[in-house]
Amino acid sequence: MNTLIIRGVRPYGEGDPVDVLVRDGVIAEIGSPESGDAEVIDGDGAVLLPGFVDLHTHLREPGREDTETIETGSRAAALGGYTAVFAMANTDPVADNAVVVEHVARRGREVGLVDVHPVGAVTVGLKGEKLAELGTMAKTGVRVFSDDGHCVHDPLIMRRALEYSKALDVVVAQHAEEPRLTVGAQAHEGEQASRLGLQGWPAAAEEAIVARDCLLAKQVDARLHVCHVSTAGTADVLKWAKARGTKVSAEVTPHHLLLTDERLETYDPVNKVNPPLRTSTDVEALRQALADGTIDCVATDHAPHAVQDKDCEWSAARPGMLGLQTALSIVVETMVETGLLDWRGVARVMSERPAAIAGLPDQGRPIEVGEPANLVLVDPGARWTVRGAELASIAANTPFEGMELPGRVVATLLRGRVTATGGRIPA
Ligand SMILES: NC(=O)N[C@@H](CC(=O)O)C(=O)O
Numbered sequence: 001m002n003t004l005i006i007r008g009v010r011p012y013g014e015g016d017p018v019d020v021l022v023r024d025g026v027i028a029e030i031g032s033p034e035s036g037d038a039e040v041i042d043g044d045g046a047v048l049l050p051g052f053v054d055l056h057t058h059l060r061e062p063g064r065e066d067t068e069t070i071e072t073g074s075r076a077a078a079l080g081g082y083t084a085v086f087a088m089a090n091t092d093p094v095a096d097n098a099v100v101v102e103h104v105a106r107r108g109r110e111v112g113l114v115d116v117h118p119v120g121a122v123t124v125g126l127k128g129e130k131l132a133e134l135g136t137m138a139k140t141g142v143r144v145f146s147d148d149g150h151c152v153h154d155p156l157i158m159r160r161a162l163e164y165s166k167a168l169d170v171v172v173a174q175h176a177e178e179p180r181l182t183v184g185a186q187a188h189e190g191e192q193a194s195r196l197g198l199q200g201w202p203a204a205a206e207e208a209i210v211a212r213d214c215l216l217a218k219q220v221d222a223r224l225h226v227c228h229v230s231t232a233g234t235a236d237v238l239k240w241a242k243a244r245g246t247k248v249s250a251e252v253t254p255h256h257l258l259l260t261d262e263r264l265e266t267y268d269p270v271n272k273v274n275p276p277l278r279t280s281t282d283v284e285a286l287r288q289a290l291a292d293g294t295i296d297c298v299a300t301d302h303a304p305h306a307v308q309d310k311d312c313e314w315s316a317a318r319p320g321m322l323g324l325q326t327a328l329s330i331v332v333e334t335m336v337e338t339g340l341l342d343w344r345g346v347a348r349v350m351s352e353r354p355a356a357i358a359g360l361p362d363q364g365r366p367i368e369v370g371e372p373a374n375l376v377l378v379d380p381g382a383r384w385t386v387r388g389a390e391l392a393s394i395a396a397n398t399p400f401e402g403m404e405l406p407g408r409v410v411a412t413l414l415r416g417r418v419t420a421t422g423g424r425i426p427a
């Protein structure tokens with residue numbers, strides 16, 4: 001029998017510190033259990049939360065193992081407090097068939113640091129032309145389908161995908177970007193883009209697709225998930241759609257909760273991302289929408305890129321930024337320290353809601369006796385300085401380089417096994 005005791009932690013940051021006994025991967029006792037010969041983790045008053053679940057991670061394997069592998073991405077995830085991640089399908093080859101998704105799942109299990117759930121592509125080769133074999137992939141256990149990186153822009157194909165997803169009891173996650181409105185787009189369409197001479201990416205290109213997809217999802221009574229919401233207008237559309245009973249959920253990234261297009265001043269492509277960084281009005285609306293549940297959860301859109309794809313002129317650089325190891329701290333900075341969320345709220349947006357959206361039965365569970373010990377310990381008082389080179393990812397493209405951020409992951413447990421502690425992966 002494998003037992004472990006976490007001493008002096010505060011579940012959801014509430015009440016006096018308690019000890020938590022974990023036996024065989026399950027929470028066995030909460031209070032002041034006998035430790036016996038159990039392995040001890042000193043909680044030191046840390047906040048205890050359910051392990052985080054990321055609905056939107058790019059692990060780059062297969063195809064771009066020079067920037068991230070399932071192993072290095074899993075390490076970053078564990079260090080960031082995650083116990084489950086969804087690996088996006090825009091790999092090379094694309095995860096649009098059972099062979100690729102099964103490879104990703106198997107490799108994730110071999111590494112064993114975080115539950116790696118492959119996302120299946122909606123269309124063959126992410127081309128938006130022909131539906132992929134959703135049923136075959138669903139049979140292997142795929143729960144989420146997405147062409148992320150590309151929008152499923154053809155309304156008929158999107159409608160068919162939603163119909164199939166309903167029959168298969170899976171969810172389609174849409175990268176909402178009307179392609180005709182974003183030809184050559186480089187930055188949020190607005191004053192800053194004009195000043196810098198960058199082609200604009202209008203808010204309406206996102207909002208129009210979200211509105212359309214909400215209408216389609218309502219019509220066919222399917223679930224829809226909206227990736228990386230970036231505008232105040234999208235939050236309005238979601239509020240309207242939810243009020244009329246649409247089964248829609250949505251995520252926001254940490255970077256869209258903190259950064260604005262003012263960062264583009266330097267033309268440093270580390271700030272280039274899709275959808276682009278928007279305005280402070282959008283940032284404020286996204287924070288409010290996350291706090292009031294209009295936006296369900298935080299997802300990282302962790303997007304590693306090689307130096308040569310980032311340290312180049314703006315228009316040639318690839319969009320995307322790292323996120324797994326900084327997500328919690330950005331949420332603490334933007335949502336907890338501003339009083340918009342308490343720790344229960346953090347558990348909701350980083351663990352419970354994403355687990356429910358993806359239909360994971362053993363993640364995002366309450367911290368109670370008999371529940372699986374997928375847990376994260378957070379030191380709310382700690383501050384640390386982000387250094388891309390020190391992150392576990394192979395790539396180092398963090399926009400938070402040099403920033404001092406609040407909140408640190410002290411330890412992560414996956415089914416009672418320590419997958420990260422003190423900023424390290426146990427040997
Ligand atoms: N977010 C990004 O800017 N890039 C993502 C694709 C995506 O999420 O659309 C990537 O794969 O690099």
Ligand SMILES: [Zn+2]
Nearest residue numbers: 148149175227
């Ligand atoms: Zn995307």
Ligand SMILES: [Zn+2]
Nearest residue numbers: 088148149301
């Ligand atoms: Zn993405």
